[in-house]
Amino acid sequence: MLSSRITRLSSPRKASRAYSTPSSKPSLQLVAQLRKLTEVSISKAREALVASNNDVNAALRWLEEDLATSGARKAAKVEGRDAREGLVSVSVLSSGSTANSGLGGGGIRAAMIELNCETDFVGRNTLFTQLAADIAHTAAFISEPVESDRLINSCPLDVLNDAPLLSRTNPQSHSSSTVSSSIRDLIAKVGEKVSLKRAVTVVQSPLSQHTTELGLRLGSYLHGSVNSTPQGRIGALAVIGLKAQKLSNRLSSEAFMRDIERLERAVARQIVGFETKSIQSFPGEADGMALYDQPFMMLGGDAANETVRTGLDKWGQEHGLLEGGVEVLEFAKWTVGDVE
Template sequence: MLKTRPAIFASLRFYSQNAEKPPLKLVAELRKLTEVSITKAREALAASNNDVSAALDWLQKDLAVSGAKKAAKVAHRAAGEGLVSASILSRGTGSSDGHGGVRAALVELNCETDFVARNALFGRLVADVAHTAAFLAESGSSRQLERTYVHPVPREQLLDAPLLSAEGPGLSPATRAGLGSQGTVGSAIRDSIAKLGENIVLQRAVTVTHDPIPRVRGDLGLRIVSYIHGGVLPTQGRIGALALIALKSPRLTPLLGTLNFCEELERIERSLARQIVGFDTSSIRGEEEGALYNQPFMMFGDALEGETVEAGLARWARQKQLVLDTDGTDAGGLEVAEFVKWTIGETADAL
């Protein structure tokens, strides 16, 4: 036995000396570009003769195959965790972005565990999906405030859409490398399933869009506001809402030209969004307990004790001179036109 050991050790030494391993420098470079594991980076480089460009192509093809296999394998698993994410590209009347139009989206992306829901890769994915939905949303022109501006997006339509980065083109390492820069929302979800090992499901998505109101109607305005709670980032969490705010006043244009009014407007808008999220809000008006306007305005710091949301909005509009008395008739005001509120785990009956 003792005589055979040198021969064994010699064969082991011979094998280790002749097995060509990818240099650590190239492994580190590939991981920086793609964020893949060390094992996968070595495998890609070994299959590509240590050519980084070829390794990127290999990884792209491998990810597509492994993602499809993994997605099929875990498709039966329940996905009860995840994130609600909002993307607002244009806030509406008086904002510097979007020339006064409204363009926003709210999406819910589900996974299996809270651990994955808090993963940075999953967070970037849901941000990109929300950005894509908002960017590709179709808007229509209308001068009627009574129109519905919140529209559900068919899941299959969004899954087939090209994925757009919320960070902008070329900013993420994977995008710079060309890994993940192509493809659809659906393929991006499959790729993430392969990387994270959990079932990931696009549960639902809505968009809120409205073209700028013509200048001839300078007394009207629509604005969008969001509030998300229970997440690491302010635009992602376990519960969130988008609220469409309608403004009407003969003094709207000059008021929006003053910094103080705009700051106060943003503060009460955020208070309304927090109110919707913080309470069991199911409607705007009505006799039911979940009606927003019947709730005590707890999220607005300037609200009087016991004052309802409806009364608080009316008082605020008068204080800020948004409402003027004309022959005894109130001309103007601020109101919540529409809202959508989601909590992770709810059933998306509309979709």
């Protein structure tokens, strides 16, 4: 009896009938199409197509449900782990005063976030770096001005987690995923704990058109950037105030705008490159921790032998600003894994 069963199982005719159903083996073309749409593994694409009778749209829905279920399970499993690696990511949608923003006016809209994971390997993964950039873009886009004495303000994580995730590279795309569900989905893909640690935003409306002498600009810098994206291991935002008679005339100069952008970057690099804790020194503070007391190494030229305060004053004089016409008003500096 056993031999007869083996004979039947090994019969070519029977074998051909066993693989004749349409859903038993999806074509390579369908598998490739589904992977292009979702970036899932070959085995998972085949599983989804088999479960949906080779219907690609149904397979996409199956994968979405499977990812939500597996992501929730993996998120619960890794919740207690330490996640001290990752990236600081910055998104600048508007950097402040320009010639086109009115008489010295111009708004700032930007955000900085820290997204954590367990290992540096995942922190450099393309899926991780893309999600970090998209979360920063989302924070900058959805935030509104708040009543505060500060220019750089914390972004509530519960609000950001519930927000629809917006793509940095494809702003016109629409997704049903939120920031929190996107983090959960990434956990399912990489198998590590991923968590949004903190977020700040700078959302300043254009200054009044009657304020013809004042302007605001934003500088940013990231050290240890990954995949040519605006993120790294250390990041800084710096809000800079400008004061000049008929400032809008200067802002209309391409040369002035190139110089101010270079200055903004130098200030932000200075904050990142030194152990900067404050703008001006306070009693009892260690030498070198106040920005204005540091040698202005990041501006280059003669400024390397002068303090940041002196370098800013000279820059203002050379560019026709009023006395004290360049001030660093606020900054935020983060290093991945910092204890808050």
